[in-house]
Amino acid sequence: MEKSKPRARTRRAEKNWELRLYVAGQTPKSLTAFANLKKICEEHLAGQYHIEVIDLLKKPQLASGDQILAIPTLVRKLPEPIRKIIGDLSDTERVLVGLNLREQK
Amino acid sequence: MTPAKQNKQVKLLPKSPTGIPGMDEITGGGLPKGRPTLVAGSAGCGKTLFAIEFLVNGAIQYNEPGVFMAFEENAEELAQNVASLGFDLKELIKQKKLIIDYVRIERAEIQETGEYDLEGLFIRLGHAIDTIGAKRVALDTVEVLFSALPNRGILRAELQRLFRWLKDKGVSAVITAERGDGTVTRFGLEEYVADCVILLDHRVTEQMSTRRLRIVKYRGTVHGTNEYPFLITKDGISVLPITSIGLNHKAPAGRVPTGIKELDDMLGGKGYYRGSSILLSGTAGTGKSSLAAAFVDAACQRGERCLYFSFEESTEQIIRNMRSIGIDLSPLVKKGLLQFHVARPTLYGLEMHLVTMHELIKQNKPDIVVLDPITDFFAVGSHAEVKAVLTRIIDFLKANQITALFSSYTEEDTPNESVVGVSSLIDTWISLRNLENHGERQRGLFILKSRGMAHSNQIRSFELTNDGIKIGALDLAGPRTALNPA
Numbered sequence: 001m002e003k004s005k006p007r008a009r010t011r012r013a014e015k016n017w018e019l020r021l022y023v024a025g026q027t028p029k030s031l032t033a034f035a036n037l038k039k040i041c042e043e044h045l046a047g048q049y050h051i052e053v054i055d056l057l058k059k060p061q062l063a064s065g066d067q068i069l070a071i072p073t074l075v076r077k078l079p080e081p082i083r084k085i086i087g088d089l090s091d092t093e094r095v096l097v098g099l100n101l102r103e104q105k
Numbered sequence: 106m107t108p109a110k111q112n113k114q115v116k117l118l119p120k121s122p123t124g125i126p127g128m129d130e131i132t133g134g135g136l137p138k139g140r141p142t143l144v145a146g147s148a149g150c151g152k153t154l155f156a157i158e159f160l161v162n163g164a165i166q167y168n169e170p171g172v173f174m175a176f177e178e179n180a181e182e183l184a185q186n187v188a189s190l191g192f193d194l195k196e197l198i199k200q201k202k203l204i205i206d207y208v209r210i211e212r213a214e215i216q217e218t219g220e221y222d223l224e225g226l227f228i229r230l231g232h233a234i235d236t237i238g239a240k241r242v243a244l245d246t247v248e249v250l251f252s253a254l255p256n257r258g259i260l261r262a263e264l265q266r267l268f269r270w271l272k273d274k275g276v277s278a279v280i281t282a283e284r285g286d287g288t289v290t291r292f293g294l295e296e297y298v299a300d301c302v303i304l305l306d307h308r309v310t311e312q313m314s315t316r317r318l319r320i321v322k323y324r325g326t327v328h329g330t331n332e333y334p335f336l337i338t339k340d341g342i343s344v345l346p347i348t349s350i351g352l353n354h355k356a357p358a359g360r361v362p363t364g365i366k367e368l369d370d371m372l373g374g375k376g377y378y379r380g381s382s383i384l385l386s387g388t389a390g391t392g393k394s395s396l397a398a399a400f401v402d403a404a405c406q407r408g409e410r411c412l413y414f415s416f417e418e419s420t421e422q423i424i425r426n427m428r429s430i431g432i433d434l435s436p437l438v439k440k441g442l443l444q445f446h447v448a449r450p451t452l453y454g455l456e457m458h459l460v461t462m463h464e465l466i467k468q469n470k471p472d473i474v475v476l477d478p479i480t481d482f483f484a485v486g487s488h489a490e491v492k493a494v495l496t497r498i499i500d501f502l503k504a505n506q507i508t509a510l511f512s513s514y515t516e517e518d519t520p521n522e523s524v525v526g527v528s529s530l531i532d533t534w535i536s537l538r539n540l541e542n543h544g545e546r547q548r549g550l551f552i553l554k555s556r557g558m559a560h561s562n563q564i565r566s567f568e569l570t571n572d573g574i575k576i577g578a579l580d581l582a583g584p585r586t587a588l589n590p591a
Contacts, residue, residue, distance in 0.1 A: 060232035084214050084216070
């Protein structure tokens with residue numbers, strides 16, 4: 001069901017971390033999540049990531065594709081396997097574990 | 106809630122019919138329209154089916170499109186599971202009358218980091234509802250979320266918001282939930298769904314399994330409070346209230362001979378009414394089965410089809426016994442005109458009997474159905490249950506204009522007691538008695554009632570001879586002096 005989207009893009013770019021952040025409008029939680037994500041990526045994945053923010057209020061049809069229930073949800077599309085992190089990403093440690101950038105303690 | 110809505114509620118609670126046979130009768134028209142209904146039950150009790158039927162019937166019969174949010178099975182699996190019931194979900198999806206949204210959540214895939222809500226779920230559901238203009242929604246089973254999302258606090262608050270949101274959307278929703286230990290549902294969802302709660306149950310008593318349905322609560326409406334047995338048949342769920350089919354079947358005026366000329370004469374010269382229900386009651390050995398066999402024999406000779414349910418004797422045994430009174434049923438069986446179905450009543454529960462009979466009758470399309478004897482059912486169910494089932498059978502047979510003949514075993518001293526419950530359902534009731542007369546046993550026969558026709562009030566003698574059944578005048582004036590014992 002969940003295919004990784006256009007392959008061409010990942011090959012073309014150096015960025016091999018494909019991240020998608022699902023939000024529903026510009027809520028405080030969404031803004032916090034985006035800010036947290038940006039910060040973590042800059043620190044740990046500088047230059048090799050791509051963040052796509054999907055606002056489900058504008059594109060509700062995209063919610064089922066990635067099986068989104070919770071908002072905000074961060075989906076790591078690449079590298080595979082797919083991982084999902086829900087919440088405003090305020091717990092950096094857990095985000096790193098969730099992204100598989102750090103071993104679970 | 107808007108004031109307008111509140112006003113409406115005071116006037117009359119609008120209902121959303123389920124289209125499930127029997128269900129709308131016991132709820133006075135269906136589930137509350139525009140409100141959520143909780144359907145709770147343990148595994149395998151038919152919750153999902155209930156939800157699907159609510160949507161499918163809504164889409165097909167009431168022009169109300171539906172959204173099925175499945176948390177346990179995907180669209181493919183669901184479609185397969187209900188295909189055997191004749192529901193073509195794919196076709197409904199194609200016609201934009203149904204959307205199945207499969208919500209898959211893998212605990213292992215998800216990491217929780219801080220604050221979140223379930224807005225994604227709301228958006229998905231809202232999008233699906235708006236896409237086809239859905240009026241009905243089913244959530245099956247939302248509790249799966251409890252195992253997927255560790256934060257119970259958020260989940261509870263969000264579910265509560267979801268149910269309120271459904272109400273605001275004005276959709277009639279069915280939310281299924283797992284039965285709890287000592288509570289209606291495992292996670293206490295009944296606290297949030299206050300309008301209508303239905304409990305499904307699958308229970309085994311004395312090795313017999315029965316499905317039951319109970320309306321625990323239905324705010325603002327009068328509803329049946331009983332436990333109603335229900336069936337899952339080839340056509341889906343069917344609840345069994347007494348009055349489910351009602352009394353609006355056609356009454357054919359055609360007649361069908363009884364197979365015995367004298368008995369025809371007693372019944373206004375023409376026999377039973379076609380499509381009527383006939384009861385033969387009598388003590389042991391009075392010839393109930395013989396009378397039934399004569400009827401069946403004559404019908405098959407005319408080329409009609411008969412279905413004979415025997416609950417006591419095997420096919421072989423019936424054929425052998427009837428041969429002794431000059432009725433040979435075996436060629437009729439070979440021709441396929443007469444079909445026997447032999448089952449001990451205790452083989453399975455009442456509901457299963459009803460299902461089997463339904464299915465066989467639908468398959469064979471008989472003109473005549475015999476149940477021999479119905480009294481054996483009292484071994485598997487209470488009086489009221491048996492009556493309910495017989496009512497259903499009779500209604501079903503009448504609706505299909507099938508003539509039904511029931512035999513009933515009665516005790517010697519209280520000849521009519523065990524059949525009193527069902528006698529009101531019967532059109533023609535023939536009583537068979539053993540009469541002791543001049544030191545001799547005689548079989549006597551009389552018509553206790555026969556609706557809508559002139560009939561004999563005489564007690565007639567009834568003899569089983571090698572050449573068949575003979576009905577004659579009762580020999581009352583015998584050689585009294587010679588045989589009168591001292």
